[in-house]
Amino acid sequence: MKIDERLEKYCLIPALSGFEEPIMQALLKDLKEFSDELRTDTLGNVIATIKSKKPTKNSLMIFAHMDQIGMVVKSINAAGFLTVERVGGVPERILAGKAVVIQTENKEIVNGVIGTFPHHFTPDDKKYVVQPVGNIYIDIGAKNQSEVLKMGVNIGAPVMYEPAFRKLANKRVAATSMDDRGGCAVIVEVAKALFKSRPNVDVYIVGSVQEEFNLRGAMVAAQQLLPTAAISIDLAVACDTPDMNGKNSLTLGAGPVMGMYSFHGRGTLNGLIPHPKMVSLVVSAANSLGISLQRHASVGALTDASYVQLVGNGVACIDLAWPTRYTHTGIETSQISDLEELAKLVTNVAQIFPANFEPARGK
Numbered sequence: 001m002k003i004d005e006r007l008e009k010y011c012l013i014p015a016l017s018g019f020e021e022p023i024m025q026a027l028l029k030d031l032k033e034f035s036d037e038l039r040t041d042t043l044g045n046v047i048a049t050i051k052s053k054k055p056t057k058n059s060l061m062i063f064a065h066m067d068q069i070g071m072v073v074k075s076i077n078a079a080g081f082l083t084v085e086r087v088g089g090v091p092e093r094i095l096a097g098k099a100v101v102i103q104t105e106n107k108e109i110v111n112g113v114i115g116t117f118p119h120h121f122t123p124d125d126k127k128y129v130v131q132p133v134g135n136i137y138i139d140i141g142a143k144n145q146s147e148v149l150k151m152g153v154n155i156g157a158p159v160m161y162e163p164a165f166r167k168l169a170n171k172r173v174a175a176t177s178m179d180d181r182g183g184c185a186v187i188v189e190v191a192k193a194l195f196k197s198r199p200n201v202d203v204y205i206v207g208s209v210q211e212e213f214n215l216r217g218a219m220v221a222a223q224q225l226l227p228t229a230a231i232s233i234d235l236a237v238a239c240d241t242p243d244m245n246g247k248n249s250l251t252l253g254a255g256p257v258m259g260m261y262s263f264h265g266r267g268t269l270n271g272l273i274p275h276p277k278m279v280s281l282v283v284s285a286a287n288s289l290g291i292s293l294q295r296h297a298s299v300g301a302l303t304d305a306s307y308v309q310l311v312g313n314g315v316a317c318i319d320l321a322w323p324t325r326y327t328h329t330g331i332e333t334s335q336i337s338d339l340e341e342l343a344k345l346v347t348n349v350a351q352i353f354p355a356n357f358e359p360a361r362g363k
Protein backbone atom coordinates (compact mmCIF):
# COMPACT_ATOMS: atom_id res chain seq x y z
CA MET A 1 0.00 0.00 0.00
CA LYS A 2 1.35 3.44 -0.94
CA ILE A 3 1.59 6.21 1.64
CA ASP A 4 -1.28 8.24 0.14
CA GLU A 5 -3.60 5.24 0.22
CA ARG A 6 -2.69 4.53 3.82
CA LEU A 7 -3.15 8.20 4.66
CA GLU A 8 -6.63 8.21 3.14
CA LYS A 9 -7.56 5.09 5.09
CA TYR A 10 -6.35 6.60 8.38
CA CYS A 11 -7.91 10.05 7.82
CA LEU A 12 -11.31 8.42 7.32
CA ILE A 13 -11.21 6.67 10.73
CA PRO A 14 -12.76 8.92 13.39
CA ALA A 15 -10.92 8.49 16.74
CA LEU A 16 -11.04 11.23 19.36
CA SER A 17 -8.42 11.60 22.12
CA GLY A 18 -9.22 8.93 24.72
CA PHE A 19 -11.23 6.96 22.13
CA GLU A 20 -8.36 5.79 19.91
CA GLU A 21 -9.54 2.17 19.58
CA PRO A 22 -10.55 2.32 15.86
CA ILE A 23 -7.23 3.81 14.67
CA MET A 24 -5.32 1.67 17.19
CA GLN A 25 -6.79 -1.47 15.57
CA ALA A 26 -5.81 -0.22 12.09
CA LEU A 27 -2.24 0.47 13.19
CA LEU A 28 -1.94 -2.90 14.97
CA LYS A 29 -3.04 -4.63 11.79
CA ASP A 30 -0.67 -2.65 9.56
CA LEU A 31 2.39 -2.90 11.85
CA LYS A 32 2.01 -6.64 12.47
CA GLU A 33 4.02 -7.70 9.43
CA PHE A 34 6.79 -5.14 10.05
CA SER A 35 7.59 -5.75 13.74
CA ASP A 36 9.26 -8.36 15.96
CA GLU A 37 7.04 -7.53 18.92
CA LEU A 38 3.75 -5.63 18.99
CA ARG A 39 1.70 -4.59 22.00
CA THR A 40 -0.52 -1.91 23.51
CA ASP A 41 -0.42 -0.33 26.98
CA THR A 42 -2.98 0.85 29.53
CA LEU A 43 -3.46 4.23 27.85
CA GLY A 44 -3.70 2.69 24.37
CA ASN A 45 -0.24 3.42 22.95
CA VAL A 46 0.65 0.97 20.17
CA ILE A 47 4.29 -0.14 20.55
CA ALA A 48 6.05 -2.08 17.76
CA THR A 49 9.65 -3.24 18.24
CA ILE A 50 12.10 -3.72 15.39
CA LYS A 51 15.21 -5.49 16.66
CA SER A 52 18.71 -4.30 15.73
CA LYS A 53 21.27 -6.33 13.77
CA LYS A 54 23.28 -6.87 16.99
CA PRO A 55 22.10 -6.18 20.56
CA THR A 56 23.06 -2.71 21.91
CA LYS A 57 22.11 -0.66 24.95
CA ASN A 58 20.88 2.23 22.80
CA SER A 59 17.44 2.46 21.28
CA LEU A 60 15.39 4.90 19.23
CA MET A 61 11.67 5.64 19.57
CA ILE A 62 9.79 7.05 16.57
CA PHE A 63 6.28 8.17 17.37
CA ALA A 64 3.16 9.81 15.93
CA HIS A 65 -0.07 10.46 17.76
CA MET A 66 -3.15 8.51 16.70
CA ASP A 67 -5.84 10.69 18.30
CA GLN A 68 -7.64 13.70 16.85
CA ILE A 69 -9.39 16.82 18.13
CA GLY A 70 -13.16 17.01 18.56
CA MET A 71 -15.75 17.42 21.25
CA VAL A 72 -17.66 15.42 23.84
CA VAL A 73 -21.37 15.55 24.55
CA LYS A 74 -22.04 17.73 27.59
CA SER A 75 -25.83 17.62 27.83
CA ILE A 76 -28.92 16.42 26.00
CA ASN A 77 -31.96 18.66 26.25
CA ALA A 78 -35.61 17.61 26.34
CA ALA A 79 -36.01 18.37 22.60
CA GLY A 80 -33.09 16.07 21.72
CA PHE A 81 -30.40 18.67 20.96
CA LEU A 82 -26.86 18.08 22.28
CA THR A 83 -24.44 20.58 23.79
CA VAL A 84 -20.70 19.90 23.80
CA GLU A 85 -17.32 20.65 25.36
CA ARG A 86 -14.19 20.91 23.21
CA VAL A 87 -11.43 18.28 23.28
CA GLY A 88 -8.25 19.93 22.03
CA GLY A 89 -7.94 23.05 19.91
CA VAL A 90 -11.20 23.14 17.96
CA PRO A 91 -11.66 26.61 16.40
CA GLU A 92 -15.15 27.82 17.29
CA ARG A 93 -15.34 30.06 14.20
CA ILE A 94 -15.59 27.04 11.86
CA LEU A 95 -18.27 25.14 13.76
CA ALA A 96 -21.61 26.67 12.68
CA GLY A 97 -23.21 24.52 9.98
CA LYS A 98 -20.57 21.79 10.13
CA ALA A 99 -21.31 18.07 9.71
CA VAL A 100 -20.16 15.85 12.59
CA VAL A 101 -20.18 12.20 13.60
CA ILE A 102 -20.79 10.85 17.09
CA GLN A 103 -19.53 7.50 18.34
CA THR A 104 -22.17 5.57 20.25
CA GLU A 105 -21.71 3.28 23.24
CA ASN A 106 -21.68 0.32 20.81
CA LYS A 107 -18.94 2.01 18.74
CA GLU A 108 -21.36 2.75 15.94
CA ILE A 109 -21.42 6.09 14.12
CA VAL A 110 -24.35 8.51 14.28
CA ASN A 111 -24.50 11.52 11.95
CA GLY A 112 -25.16 15.01 13.22
CA VAL A 113 -25.00 18.64 12.21
CA ILE A 114 -24.06 21.72 14.19
CA GLY A 115 -27.13 23.93 14.01
CA THR A 116 -27.05 27.65 13.36
CA PHE A 117 -29.37 30.55 12.52
CA PRO A 118 -31.30 30.00 9.30
CA HIS A 119 -29.69 32.44 6.86
CA HIS A 120 -32.96 34.20 6.08
CA PHE A 121 -33.64 35.10 9.68
CA THR A 122 -30.17 35.76 11.07
CA PRO A 123 -30.41 38.82 13.32
CA ASP A 124 -28.19 41.69 12.03
CA ASP A 125 -26.15 41.77 15.22
CA LYS A 126 -25.33 38.02 14.85
CA LYS A 127 -24.22 38.02 11.19
CA TYR A 128 -20.51 38.44 11.87
CA VAL A 129 -20.36 36.96 15.35
CA VAL A 130 -18.68 33.64 16.22
CA GLN A 131 -20.72 31.61 18.67
CA PRO A 132 -18.65 30.31 21.61
CA VAL A 133 -18.72 26.55 22.11
CA GLY A 134 -21.14 26.94 25.03
CA ASN A 135 -23.77 28.32 22.62
CA ILE A 136 -23.51 25.70 19.90
CA TYR A 137 -25.77 22.67 19.63
CA ILE A 138 -25.86 19.46 17.63
CA ASP A 139 -28.92 18.08 15.87
CA ILE A 140 -28.87 14.32 15.24
CA GLY A 141 -32.45 14.20 14.03
CA ALA A 142 -33.86 12.94 17.32
CA LYS A 143 -37.21 14.34 18.49
CA ASN A 144 -36.50 14.15 22.19
CA GLN A 145 -34.00 13.17 24.86
CA SER A 146 -35.07 9.53 25.12
CA GLU A 147 -34.61 9.02 21.37
CA VAL A 148 -31.02 10.30 21.70
CA LEU A 149 -30.32 7.87 24.54
CA LYS A 150 -31.92 4.99 22.59
CA MET A 151 -29.49 5.75 19.74
CA GLY A 152 -26.60 5.08 22.15
CA VAL A 153 -25.57 8.72 22.49
CA ASN A 154 -25.00 9.76 26.10
CA ILE A 155 -23.05 12.37 28.03
CA GLY A 156 -19.32 11.94 27.30
CA ALA A 157 -19.82 10.51 23.79
CA PRO A 158 -17.07 11.57 21.36
CA VAL A 159 -17.98 14.00 18.56
CA MET A 160 -15.73 14.55 15.55
CA TYR A 161 -15.78 16.36 12.22
CA GLU A 162 -17.36 14.18 9.53
CA PRO A 163 -14.34 12.32 8.08
CA ALA A 164 -13.27 13.59 4.67
CA PHE A 165 -10.34 13.17 2.30
CA ARG A 166 -10.33 15.42 -0.77
CA LYS A 167 -7.74 15.15 -3.50
CA LEU A 168 -6.62 18.56 -4.78
CA ALA A 169 -4.27 19.49 -7.63
CA ASN A 170 -0.52 18.75 -7.45
CA LYS A 171 -1.06 15.64 -5.29
CA ARG A 172 -2.23 17.84 -2.47
CA VAL A 173 -4.98 16.61 -0.17
CA ALA A 174 -7.40 18.29 2.24
CA ALA A 175 -8.53 16.03 5.03
CA THR A 176 -9.90 15.72 8.53
CA SER A 177 -7.25 14.69 11.08
CA MET A 178 -4.25 14.98 8.77
CA ASP A 179 -3.00 15.84 12.28
CA ASP A 180 -1.61 13.29 12.93
CA ARG A 181 -2.73 10.49 10.59
CA GLY A 182 -0.04 11.80 8.26
CA GLY A 183 2.43 10.89 11.00
CA CYS A 184 0.76 7.48 11.46
CA ALA A 185 1.15 6.77 7.71
CA VAL A 186 4.81 7.85 7.89
CA ILE A 187 5.72 5.62 10.86
CA VAL A 188 4.24 2.56 9.12
CA GLU A 189 6.37 3.32 6.02
CA VAL A 190 9.41 3.64 8.28
CA ALA A 191 8.63 0.32 10.00
CA LYS A 192 8.27 -1.37 6.62
CA ALA A 193 11.71 -0.16 5.47
CA LEU A 194 13.51 -0.81 8.76
CA PHE A 195 12.09 -4.30 9.23
CA LYS A 196 13.84 -5.27 5.98
CA SER A 197 17.13 -3.38 6.37
CA ARG A 198 17.57 -3.79 10.18
CA PRO A 199 18.85 -0.77 12.13
CA ASN A 200 21.98 -0.59 14.38
CA VAL A 201 19.81 -0.12 17.48
CA ASP A 202 16.39 -1.41 18.53
CA VAL A 203 13.73 0.87 17.09
CA TYR A 204 10.33 1.35 18.71
CA ILE A 205 7.58 2.54 16.40
CA VAL A 206 4.87 4.07 18.59
CA GLY A 207 1.35 5.22 17.78
CA SER A 208 0.64 7.41 20.80
CA VAL A 209 -2.58 8.59 22.46
CA GLN A 210 -4.18 11.77 23.81
CA GLU A 211 -1.74 14.26 22.27
CA GLU A 212 -4.53 16.69 21.45
CA PHE A 213 -5.85 16.37 25.02
CA ASN A 214 -2.79 16.49 27.29
CA LEU A 215 0.39 16.03 25.17
CA ARG A 216 1.57 13.24 27.45
CA GLY A 217 0.49 9.91 25.94
CA ALA A 218 3.85 9.37 24.25
CA MET A 219 5.54 10.12 27.56
CA VAL A 220 3.93 7.00 29.03
CA ALA A 221 5.38 4.92 26.18
CA ALA A 222 8.82 6.47 26.74
CA GLN A 223 8.64 5.70 30.48
CA GLN A 224 8.30 2.00 29.63
CA LEU A 225 10.86 1.93 26.80
CA LEU A 226 13.46 4.39 28.17
CA PRO A 227 14.84 5.07 24.67
CA THR A 228 18.17 6.86 24.16
CA ALA A 229 16.63 9.11 21.54
CA ALA A 230 13.20 9.87 20.11
CA ILE A 231 11.75 11.43 16.97
CA SER A 232 8.27 12.95 16.97
CA ILE A 233 6.44 12.94 13.63
CA ASP A 234 3.67 15.54 13.39
CA LEU A 235 2.65 18.35 11.11
CA ALA A 236 4.10 21.88 11.12
CA VAL A 237 1.96 24.91 10.29
CA ALA A 238 2.59 26.18 6.75
CA CYS A 239 1.95 29.92 6.32
CA ASP A 240 2.06 30.03 2.50
CA THR A 241 -1.55 31.26 2.22
CA PRO A 242 -3.01 34.75 1.56
CA ASP A 243 -3.96 35.36 5.18
CA MET A 244 -0.80 33.96 6.77
CA ASN A 245 1.82 34.98 4.24
CA GLY A 246 5.05 35.93 5.95
CA LYS A 247 4.31 34.51 9.40
CA ASN A 248 6.78 31.70 8.69
CA SER A 249 8.56 30.38 5.60
CA LEU A 250 7.13 26.84 5.60
CA THR A 251 5.80 25.97 2.16
CA LEU A 252 3.85 23.01 0.79
CA GLY A 253 6.00 20.89 -1.52
CA ALA A 254 9.32 22.27 -0.22
CA GLY A 255 10.16 19.14 1.76
CA PRO A 256 10.17 17.89 5.36
CA VAL A 257 10.49 20.23 8.33
CA MET A 258 13.07 20.05 11.12
CA GLY A 259 11.91 21.70 14.35
CA MET A 260 14.68 23.89 15.79
CA TYR A 261 12.66 25.53 18.56
CA SER A 262 9.14 25.25 19.90
CA PHE A 263 7.47 26.76 22.93
CA HIS A 264 3.90 26.98 24.12
CA GLY A 265 3.42 29.74 26.63
CA ARG A 266 -0.37 29.57 26.99
CA GLY A 267 -0.95 27.14 29.84
CA THR A 268 1.45 24.43 28.70
CA LEU A 269 4.80 25.92 29.66
CA ASN A 270 6.91 23.54 27.62
CA GLY A 271 8.66 23.21 24.30
CA LEU A 272 11.60 21.54 22.59
CA ILE A 273 15.08 22.65 21.66
CA PRO A 274 16.33 19.58 19.76
CA HIS A 275 19.37 17.56 20.86
CA PRO A 276 22.33 18.77 18.73
CA LYS A 277 23.37 15.24 17.77
CA MET A 278 19.86 14.54 16.47
CA VAL A 279 20.03 17.73 14.38
CA SER A 280 23.37 16.52 12.90
CA LEU A 281 21.94 13.09 12.09
CA VAL A 282 18.91 14.62 10.35
CA VAL A 283 21.07 17.05 8.34
CA SER A 284 23.41 14.26 7.16
CA ALA A 285 20.47 12.02 6.27
CA ALA A 286 18.83 14.84 4.25
CA ASN A 287 22.13 15.62 2.48
CA SER A 288 22.81 12.00 1.56
CA LEU A 289 19.26 11.60 0.20
CA GLY A 290 19.29 14.96 -1.61
CA ILE A 291 16.18 16.05 0.29
CA SER A 292 15.77 19.76 1.04
CA LEU A 293 14.97 20.44 4.66
CA GLN A 294 12.82 23.33 5.92
CA ARG A 295 13.99 24.61 9.30
CA HIS A 296 11.38 25.84 11.72
CA ALA A 297 11.47 27.85 14.95
CA SER A 298 8.23 29.10 16.48
CA VAL A 299 6.23 29.90 19.57
CA GLY A 300 2.62 28.74 19.91
CA ALA A 301 2.67 25.02 19.12
CA LEU A 302 4.44 21.96 20.50
CA THR A 303 4.38 18.17 20.38
CA ASP A 304 4.69 15.54 23.09
CA ALA A 305 8.43 15.34 22.33
CA SER A 306 8.56 18.22 24.84
CA TYR A 307 7.50 15.75 27.54
CA VAL A 308 9.32 12.68 26.16
CA GLN A 309 12.66 14.55 26.47
CA LEU A 310 12.16 14.75 30.26
CA VAL A 311 11.75 10.99 30.82
CA GLY A 312 14.35 8.98 32.78
CA ASN A 313 17.84 10.47 32.44
CA GLY A 314 16.56 12.55 29.54
CA VAL A 315 15.86 11.49 25.95
CA ALA A 316 17.65 13.03 22.93
CA CYS A 317 14.61 14.38 21.04
CA ILE A 318 13.81 16.10 17.79
CA ASP A 319 10.60 17.13 16.00
CA LEU A 320 10.31 16.16 12.34
CA ALA A 321 7.29 17.30 10.43
CA TRP A 322 5.69 18.09 7.10
CA PRO A 323 4.06 21.43 6.22
CA THR A 324 0.25 21.65 6.52
CA ARG A 325 -2.23 24.46 5.93
CA TYR A 326 -5.45 25.21 7.87
CA THR A 327 -4.60 23.13 10.95
CA HIS A 328 -7.44 21.83 13.16
CA THR A 329 -10.16 22.89 10.69
CA GLY A 330 -11.13 19.57 9.10
CA ILE A 331 -9.64 20.61 5.73
CA GLU A 332 -5.99 20.30 6.77
CA THR A 333 -4.08 20.52 3.50
CA SER A 334 -0.75 18.82 2.76
CA GLN A 335 1.27 17.68 -0.25
CA ILE A 336 1.93 13.94 -0.55
CA SER A 337 5.54 14.44 -1.73
CA ASP A 338 6.41 16.07 1.62
CA LEU A 339 5.14 12.98 3.46
CA GLU A 340 7.00 10.63 1.10
CA GLU A 341 10.25 12.53 1.63
CA LEU A 342 9.67 12.66 5.38
CA ALA A 343 9.27 8.86 5.48
CA LYS A 344 12.54 8.44 3.56
CA LEU A 345 14.30 10.93 5.82
CA VAL A 346 13.16 9.30 9.08
CA THR A 347 14.04 5.85 7.75
CA ASN A 348 17.55 7.03 6.90
CA VAL A 349 18.03 8.72 10.28
CA ALA A 350 17.09 5.42 11.95
CA GLN A 351 19.44 3.50 9.64
CA ILE A 352 22.46 5.72 10.36
CA PHE A 353 21.69 6.06 14.09
CA PRO A 354 24.93 4.68 15.57
CA ALA A 355 25.03 1.70 17.94
CA ASN A 356 27.42 3.68 20.16
CA PHE A 357 25.40 6.95 20.17
CA GLU A 358 26.47 9.03 23.23
CA PRO A 359 23.58 11.22 24.39
CA ALA A 360 25.43 12.96 27.26
CA ARG A 361 26.31 16.53 26.29
CA GLY A 362 29.94 17.69 26.28
CA LYS A 363 31.29 14.40 24.98
Ligand SMILES: [Zn+2]
Nearest residue numbers: 179180234235
Ligand atom coordinates in the same frame (compact mmCIF):
# COMPACT_ATOMS: atom_id res chain seq x y z
ZN1 LIG B 1 -0.65 16.79 16.03
